[in-house]
Amino acid sequence: MTGLLILLAFLMAGTLVQHWTSAPIPPSIIGMLLLLVFLISQRKVPAALTSITQSLAPILPLFLIPVSVGVITHEQLVREHGLLLLLILAISLIPGTLVCGWIMSRGKRS
C-alpha cells in the first residue's frame, strides 16, 4: 500500500501545481512528470513503487473498461460514421509508420 500512497501523493502534488499555474495539462500528467523528476534525482526506483507497478501494470486495461463501454452512448455516430472513422485510423497509420521507420533507420547502427 505504500506504493499506492506514493502515487496518490504525487497525484495530489500534480493537482496543486495545476491549480497554482492553471496550466492546461491534467493533474495526473503533472504528477507523472514530478514523479519522473523524483526518480531521476534518486537514480533508482523505491521498492514500494516497484511492487505496486508490478501488481497494477498487468491489469491496467481493466480500469479502462468503464470509460470504453461509454461508446454505447454514441450509437448514432458509430452507425453513421463508424466505417469511415475506421478507414481514417487505418490510413493515418501509414505515414506514421513510414516516418518512424525512416528516422529509426538513419544514423549509425548500435
Next chain:
Amino acid sequence: MMILLQTPLFWTALTIGAFLLGQQVYRLTGNLVLLPPILTGIGLVVVTLKLTDTPYTTYMEGGHYLHDMLQPLIVMLAVPLFLQLRALRQDALRIALAVTLGSATTVACAWWLTSWWIGDPMLSQTMLTKSITTPVAVAITGQLGGDPSLAAAFVILSGLLGVIMILPILTLMRIQRPETVGITLGVCAHAIGTSRALDLGEREAAYAITAMILTATLHAVVLPLLVSLF
C-alpha cells in the same frame, strides 16, 4: 435478482469478472493479439447492458470505482519510463525524433482526414488523442473538446489496426531491426502494439514501451497548449 442491476457494486464486480474472463480467452487463444482482454471485457459488459436494458449512467455508478483509479495509474507510468530511459540513453536523439515526427505525422493525417471527410469538430478533436495510450487519451480529450469514450475507442482500434498493418509495412520498407519495429509499434499502436512487441522480443518491447510513454507525455503536454492557442 433484478435488484442487483440497481446495485452499483454489481457493475464493478461484473467489469472485473468480464476482464478476468477476457484474460482467460486471451490465454486460451495463445495470446492472440487481436483479442486483448480489454476488448473481450468491453464486449461482455456492453452485451450485459443491452440485455438488461441498463443505461450507461447506472452502470457508471459502479464503473467509476475502477475509472477513478486511472489517475494514479497515469502517475505510475513514470516508473517504466524512468527504467527504459536509463537503458536507452545512448539512442536518445533518434528515439526523440522518431517519437516526435512519427506521432505528429499520424495524428495530423487522422485529424485532417476527419475534418475533410466528416467535418464534425467533436470527432476531429477526439482524433487528436489517437496516438496516446488510452488512460492518458481519456484524461486529456475533454480539454481538447473531444469525448473520452470515443477517444478510448479510437485508441484501442488504432492499436488493433497497428498490430495488423505496421509489421507488413516495415517489411515492405525492408526494415526488420528490433529498435525500429519497437518504436513504430509504440508510437502508432501504443499498449496493444507493445504487447505485440513483447511477443517479438525484449529489445522490441523496451523500445515500444519507451515510445508509447514518451508519445503520451509529449502529446499530453503539447496538444492542450496548441488547442488553447487556437
